[in-house]
Amino acid sequence: MGTLVNEGVPLDTGKKTLIRRSAQDRSQRIRRIVQWLFVALNGWLGVQFFLWVRYYEHSGNALYVPRPAGVEGWLPIAGLMNSKYFLSTGQVPQIHPAAMFLFAAFMLMSLLFKKAFCAWLCPVGTISEYLWKLGRKIFGRNLHLPRWADLPLRGLKYLLLGFFLFAIGAMSAEALDGFMETPYGLVADVKMLNFFRHMGQTALVTIGLLVLLSMLIQNFWCRYLCPYGALMGITSLFSPVKIRRDADACIDCGKCARACPANLPVDKLVQVRSAECSACMICVAACPAQDALQFSLPPRRAAVPAQRWYRRTVGPLALTAILAYIFFGLVLYARATNHWQTIMPQSVYMHLVPRADQLTHPGME
Ligand code: SF4
Ligand code: SF4
Known part of the structure; x- marks a missing residue:
């Protein structure tokens, strides 16, 4: 029997009678709806942001749309820098504060519900998932x-994360503030948009290669390269809610393990502790046995058969509601306390936005 360090405790298995699940599993239908709603939200933010940038690129002779601060969810490094600034000084940063609130929301989700952000909300995760399904x-x-090959490649995302943590960890609060106030820091979001709008040959080839690899290998980007996912994975190790298997109800069919996109041996574990688990619930949806596999809190008492039901399961609707509560709760809090928008005179953007492509990282000047 195969074992995995740190990913759970293997159990002996034997032939058992299948007690079929009575209710239909709706987790994947609900997850797909949530995923596409979040893609739509990001698309909406993207259009608004494009129009905002266009206004300044046309020297004010175009439709004006207020800057959607939500695009800062695409600036995880700024989110990390601003979080360190906040923890060091107790003050909410002035530049890209939304990046920090969104970063905090996504970390809180990981702390509570494994890497649910990756499988339920992240548009890159959604595209990755549809790419491997298309590839299949x-x-x-x-x-x-x-x-x-898999293990060292999985380490790459932690190396990238280590690099960012080291670089940001070495910066003082003054240096972080100073960086954000540089022209580069002020329009980091515009530079990100321009990267996608004016893609060079190298970027195009790299993205094409990533798309191809994502079609061949499940969640290639998330599994091997995403430093944001790596940080969420580490945070998720402390999550009290996990995929838990009831060995008595389980019939050892192995369907869960075969369905798991993270390639985890779910059928051999009592609970899935792995940092790779994204709470996608695909394994739960694949399981045919009543109460054998659940995304749940630990049982309050020893799980003797009569108390198995006592396990507090987090169903897909409850998970969706809590994720939405965390997300909108922090966004509304930041708005209500006037810490959502970067307050900057229009003249600054009028000067910087059209020149964003020429601005270089302060460390490279
Ligand atoms: S299939 Fe199950 S074990 Fe695998 S990543 Fe999804 S929730 Fe985690
Ligand atoms: S899908 Fe997994 S948990 Fe469910 S019965 Fe089969 S082996 Fe057990």
């Missing part, structure tokens, strides 16, 4: 890298 349709299957 086209090629008939997805590839699973052998363990000797």
Whole structure:
């Protein structure tokens, strides 16, 4: 029997009678709706932001749309820098404060519900998922890298995360503030938009390669390269809610493990502790046995058969509601306390936005 360090406790298995699940699992339908609503929200923010940038690029001779601060959710490094600034000084940063609130919301989600952000909200995660599903349709299957290649590749995202944590950790609060106030820091969001609008050949080839690899290998970007996901994965280790398997109800069919996009041996574990688990609930949806697999809090008492029901399961609707509560709660709090928008005179943007492409990172000047 295979074992995995740090990913759970393997149990002996044997032939058992299947007690079929009575209710239909709706987790994947609900998750898809949530995923596409979040993609739509990001699309809406993207259009508004594009119009805002266009206004300044046309020297004010275009439709004016207020800057949507929500685009700062795409600035996780700014979110990390501003979080450190806030923790060091107790003051909410003036530049890109929304990046910090969104970063905090996504970290809180990971702390409570594993990497639910990745499987339920992140547009990159959604696109990755649809790419491997498309790849499976086209090629008939997805590839699973052998363990000797998979493990070191999974380490790449932690190396990238380590680099950012080291670089930001070494900066003082004054240096962080100073960086954000540089022309580069002020229009970091515009530079990000321009990266996608004016893609060079190298970027195009790199993205094309990532798309191809994402079609071949499930969640290639998330699994191997995303430093944001790595941080959420580490945070998620402390999550009290986990995928838990009831060995008595389980019939050892292995459907959960075969369905898991993170390639986790769910059928051999009592609980899935892995930093790779994204709370997607695909394994739960695949399980045919009543109460065998659930996304739940630990049982309050020893799980003797009569008390198994006592486990407090977090169903897909409850998860959606709590994720929405955290997300909108922090956004509304930031708005209500006037800490959502970057307050900057229009003249500054009029000067900087059209020149964003020429601005270089202060460390490279
Ligand atoms: S299928 Fe289950 S174990 Fe695998 S990542 Fe999704 S929730 Fe976690
Ligand atoms: S899908 Fe997994 S948890 Fe469910 S019965 Fe089969 S092996 Fe057990």
